[in-house]
Amino acid sequence: ADPNPWWANSVVYQIYPRSFQDTNGDGIGDLKGITSRLDYLARLGVDVIWLSPVYKSPQDDNGYDIADYRQIDPMFGTMDDMDELLATAHRLGMKVVMDLVVNHTSDEHPWFQASRDANDPHADWYWWRPAKPGHEPGTPGAEPNHWGSYFGGSAWQYDAKRGEYYLHQFSKKQPDLNWENPEVRHAVYDMMNWWMDRGIDGFRMDVITLISKHLGPNGEMEDGEIGPEGYSNVYWFCEDGPRLDEFLQEMHREVFDGREGYLTVGEGTGIDGGPRDEFITDPRNRELDMLFVFTHLDIDHGEGGKWTPKPMRLTDLKRTMAAQQNAVASHGWASIFLDNHDQPRVVSRWGDTTTDELRVKSAKALALLAHLHRGTPYIYQGEELGMTNAGFTRLDQYRDLESINMYHQRVDEAKVESAEDMMAGLAAQSRDNARTPMQWDSTPYAGFTAADAPAKPWIEVNPNHTTINAEDEVADPDSVFAFYQRLIELRHTNPIVAAGDWKLLDPDDEQVYDFLRSLPEENPEERRSLLVIVNCGSTSAHIPHDAAELIHGAVDASRIVLSTTDPDMAAASLLLGKLSPWEGIVYQL
Numbered sequence: 226a227d228p229n230p231w232w233a234n235s236v237v238y239q240i241y242p243r244s245f246q247d248t249n250g251d252g253i254g255d256l257k258g259i260t261s262r263l264d265y266l267a268r269l270g271v272d273v274i275w276l277s278p279v280y281k282s283p284q285d286d287n288g289y290d291i292a293d294y295r296q297i298d299p300m301f302g303t304m305d306d307m308d309e310l311l312a313t314a315h316r317l318g319m320k321v322v323m324d325l326v327v328n329h330t331s332d333e334h335p336w337f338q339a340s341r342d343a344n345d346p347h348a349d350w351y352w353w354r355p356a357k358p359g360h361e362p363g364t365p366g367a368e369p370n371h372w373g374s375y376f377g378g379s380a381w382q383y384d385a386k387r388g389e390y391y392l393h394q395f396s397k398k399q400p401d402l403n404w405e406n407p408e409v410r411h412a413v414y415d416m417m418n419w420w421m422d423r424g425i426d427g428f429r430m431d432v433i434t435l436i437s438k439h440l441g442p443n444g445e446m447e448d449g450e451i452g453p454e455g456y457s458n459v460y461w462f463c464e465d466g467p468r469l470d471e472f473l474q475e476m477h478r479e480v481f482d483g484r485e486g487y488l489t490v491g492e493g494t495g496i497d498g499g500p501r502d503e504f505i506t507d508p509r510n511r512e513l514d515m516l517f518v519f520t521h522l523d524i525d526h527g528e529g530g531k532w533t534p535k536p537m538r539l540t541d542l543k544r545t546m547a548a549q550q551n552a553v554a555s556h557g558w559a560s561i562f563l564d565n566h567d568q569p570r571v572v573s574r575w576g577d578t579t580t581d582e583l584r585v586k587s588a589k590a591l592a593l594l595a596h597l598h599r600g601t602p603y604i605y606q607g608e609e610l611g612m613t614n615a616g617f618t619r620l621d622q623y624r625d626l627e628s629i630n631m632y633h634q635r636v637d638e639a640k641v642e643s644a645e646d647m648m649a650g651l652a653a654q655s656r657d658n659a660r661t662p663m664q665w666d667s668t669p670y671a672g673f674t675a676a677d678a679p680a681k682p683w684i685e686v687n688p689n690h691t692t693i694n695a696e697d698e699v700a701d702p703d704s705v706f707a708f709y710q711r712l713i714e715l716r717h718t719n720p721i722v723a724a725g726d727w728k729l730l731d732p733d734d735e736q737v738y739d740f741l742r743s744l745p746e747e748n749p750e751e752r753r754s755l756l757v758i759v760n761c762g763s764t765s766a767h768i769p770h771d772a773a774e775l776i777h778g779a780v781d782a783s784r785i786v787l788s789t790t791d792p793d794m795a796a797a798s799l800l801l802g803k804l805s806p807w808e809g810i811v812y813q814l
């Protein structure tokens with residue numbers, strides 16, 4: 226097979242800077258804090274660090290609203306701090322990928338401020354539509370239309386200075402850039418080259434599949450069906466539009482052609498783990514190296530969407546992961562992730578946190594399940610410790626505008642949900658579940674902020690940091706951290722894990738997730754294979770049919786490549802045909 230690019234057996238670690246490490250006592254994480262923890266990441270063994278945004282921003286959406294792409298926000302530090310972080314990471318053998326947020330800017334960006342004057346050269350850099358008094362979005366016969374923002378309210382905001390509405394799929398302080406305008410595109414490419422020339426190693430591209438909108442023949446934007454909360458779904462008109470490939474190929478030509486050793490991963494909002502996933506990540510199309518596809522993270526959304534979660538069915542996880550794996554089996558490449566700064570923590574969501582023992586077991590099982598798939602795994606800060614959801618019970622504990630706005634829209638305005646149900650929905654699904662401070666040790670603020678700091682952390686520290694923290698886990702060979710070290714080392718040393726193909730086994734089993742990874746030997750008749758089998762439940766489970774067929778006969782403990790239990794127990798489980806709760810095993814066939 227053609228030699229895989231460098232990132233095919235790499236592991237990426239996502240840092241949410243605001244919650245990672247505070248060094249100046251203002252209760253907010255900063256760049257010096259990240260640099261002080263790079264040794265920890267080198268010890269974990271990760272190859273690439275992805276930083277969520279640290280650019281100048283009014284922080285309406287925690288930095289995903291950028292007011293100056295070429296300046297570090299003073300809250301996080303200075304460009305010198307950024308340069309020191311880069312140099313230190315590179316010295317430790319790690320690459321650094323920045324977050325590129327160019328579907329929209331902050332409304333405080335100079336480009337937007339200029340665009341508010343219809344005669345300014347920037348007039349057409351955003352999506353402006355005429356206002357018809359009495360036809361405000363959300364009213365019958367509204368102009369431009371009833372699209373709702375992901376963060377509540379209309380996706381159109383009236384600007385009194387210009388006398389028109391502007392589109393914002395996210396908050397009203399995040400106006401969408403008009404990618405139809407070549408001046409916008411080239412300004413973005415210039416900025417990207419400026420950062421690449423400064424020595425960063427690539428980008429994670431925020432909602433990049435939303436930059437091409439579906440427009441009518443005269444540029445009109447159709448409306449959709451108005452839902453129970455009073456708005457139509459903007460998603461259908463701004464997702465994977467007709468010019469996406471053209472824009473991504475132009476970006477590749479303008480920024481990445483001629484460069485090497487970089488990584489690009491696009492947030493594929495709406496990509497379904499099918500032909501579009503393969504096309505965009507097929508290296509022959511020179512668009513993106515990989516995509517985040519979310520189909521496996523929507524499977525527990527109830528009829529009211531993410532805020533009315535339902536239990537996850539393992540067969541749904543298998544089906545969606547299989548679609549993603551199969552989409553890029555012959556060309557293209559997959560990302561593999563269960564956690565990020567927008568998702569609840571997977572050990573609380575799909576593991577078992579009723580006891581500490583089950584929390585550790587299920588965290589390891591879910592990690593093994595993810596990391597043994599084909600693709601590049603992404604670890605979200607704290608996932609390697611088995612950190613849990615926040616456990617908030619009051620609305621004033623939340624900070625995320627999505628959570629707060631959607632509470633008021635669903636409970637107070639549209640009245641589609643009771644306060645009690647929405648608080649339960651937030652406790653399960655709020656993005657703040659992933660944004661509580663990183664738990665470094667058992668001191669009052671978990672070592673995120675000094676206990677005697679002048680300011681408290683910007684969001685509450687989870688009280689369970691006294692038992693779940695890096696200091697304890699780094700020293701404990703049975704910790705979740707230690708298990709992640711072994712998973713990463715396996716990917717670095719076993720070619721089947723990085724390059725082997727992937728085949729689902731026992732698709733209908735509702736508790737055991739098992740699959741096969743194999744690599745052709747020099748002699749194509751020979752294949753080296755790994756059987757991966759994970760009990761995703763808190764009761765013991767029979768080894769299902771397909772896996773049992775492959776294990777038949779003597780079980781040799783020396784062929785246990787990795788297991789969440791010690792090898793003798795794992796060998797006994799294989800022999801008996803019965804897995805203990807949350808037992809995961811990688812067995813060389």
Ligand code: TEU
Nearest residue numbers: 286289326375395431432494531566567
């Ligand atoms: O996320 C876009 C996205 O898909 C999620 O925000 C999702 O729409 C939301 O959680 C509702 O379910 C990216 C960033 O990851 C997110 O942090 C930003 O808030 C958003 O874009 C806007 O920049």
Ligand code: CA
Nearest residue numbers: 247249253255
């Ligand atoms: Ca700070």
